[in-house]
Amino acid sequence: MERNTRQRGALRRAFQRADRPLSTSEVLELARAEVGRLGIATVYRNIRAMLDEGWLATVSLPGEAPRYELHGKPHHHHFHCRSCDRVFDVPGCTHDLGAGLPDGFTLHDHEVVLFGTCRDCADAR
Amino acid sequence: MERNTRQRGALRRAFQRADRPLSTSEVLELARAEVGRLGIATVYRNIRAMLDEGWLATVSLPGEAPRYELHGKPHHHHFHCRSCDRVFDVPGCTHDLGAGLPDGFTLHDHEVVLFGTCRDCADAR
DNA sequence: GTCGTTGCAAAGCGTTTGCAGCCTA
DNA sequence: TAGGCTGCAAACGCTTTGCAACGAC
Numbered sequence: 109m110e111r112n113t114r115q116r117g118a119l120r121r122a123f124q125r126a127d128r129p130l131s132t133s134e135v136l137e138l139a140r141a142e143v144g145r146l147g148i149a150t151v152y153r154n155i156r157a158m159l160d161e162g163w164l165a166t167v168s169l170p171g172e173a174p175r176y177e178l179h180g181k182p183h184h185h186h187f188h189c190r191s192c193d194r195v196f197d198v199p200g201c202t203h204d205l206g207a208g209l210p211d212g213f214t215l216h217d218h219e220v221v222l223f224g225t226c227r228d229c230a231d232a233r
Numbered sequence: 234m235e236r237n238t239r240q241r242g243a244l245r246r247a248f249q250r251a252d253r254p255l256s257t258s259e260v261l262e263l264a265r266a267e268v269g270r271l272g273i274a275t276v277y278r279n280i281r282a283m284l285d286e287g288w289l290a291t292v293s294l295p296g297e298a299p300r301y302e303l304h305g306k307p308h309h310h311h312f313h314c315r316s317c318d319r320v321f322d323v324p325g326c327t328h329d330l331g332a333g334l335p336d337g338f339t340l341h342d343h344e345v346v347l348f349g350t351c352r353d354c355a356d357a358r
Numbered sequence: 359g360t361c362g363t364t365g366c367a368a369a370g371c372g373t374t375t376g377c378a379g380c381c382t383a
Numbered sequence: 384t385a386g387g388c389t390g391c392a393a394a395c396g397c398t399t400t401g402c403a404a405c406g407a408c
Contacts, residue, residue: 111406113362145365148397152399153399166296187335198333205347216315216348222331223341227335231337238382274391279388
């Protein structure tokens with residue numbers, strides 16, 4: 109039976125409050141605002157548990173450490189700001205990605221990552 | 234001044250012969266057919282050097298170890314077969330990926346990965 | 359009081375670095 | 384022969400695991 113510990117609660121709230129996918133270190137930092145002695149092992153253990161239970165979804169970007177966000181959002185892609193290294197959701201998907209696929213290949217799924225500069229970083233200049 | 238060692242030659246030939254992006258362990262295995270005592274550190278050092286000199290390009294897939302292929306191919310995306318785990322090039326890019334981007338965000342670059350079944354795996358069933 | 363959970367530290371694992379010896383030019 | 388290159392092993396950074404103590408129910 110799962111117990112509602114302070115640590116677990118702080119981690120869930122961190123994800124719920126975030127408007128973007130979070131890395132393990134980002135979650136650790138956010139949750140430590142509530143639970144000062146929170147250990148990194150607890151973060152990893154709970155993220156895995158939340159993935160298994162379907163509460164979180166993995167956001168893996170090419171060449172980047174995986175990030176995590178609440179599961180169940182409608183289909184969307186991700187924008188990676190090369191300046192601040194944060195990741196944002198980009199709603200919708202109107203692209204015809206199956207075009208140009210070699211004969212005999214079957215498309216099941218896709219992953220689109222956009223790279224550029226977010227508004228905050230553009231404003232900061 | 235760069236020297237043409239047996240190790241470096243074996244690594245270059247492995248990439249030239251491959252028709253798909255190779256991981257570090259794949260290159261190590263292929264090059265060891267020529268140079269039995271090849272060390273993994275030499276593989277990493279040479280891959281980095283070949284990237285710096287622009288001879289190789291990184292192919293990073295979400296949630297996967299990076300792979301490398303010859304640099305200079307025209308813009309293309311990658312198809313990852315979930316059955317045989319091989320990666321294939323998909324030529325062309327006709328998608329309007331900037332659509333739907335939040336205000337203030339600037340798009341510099343993008344990365345598209347398609348997942349599915351390749352022809353070989355489809356035929357095998 | 360039980361036993362799931364936590365924090366710490368040690369262990370793993372893939373990648374990088376230090377160094378003495380090797381080998382190409 | 385000089386000095387770039389290599390193999391080995393140790394160092395590194397991130398993630399996982401072992402274990403005794405903690406605390407939710």
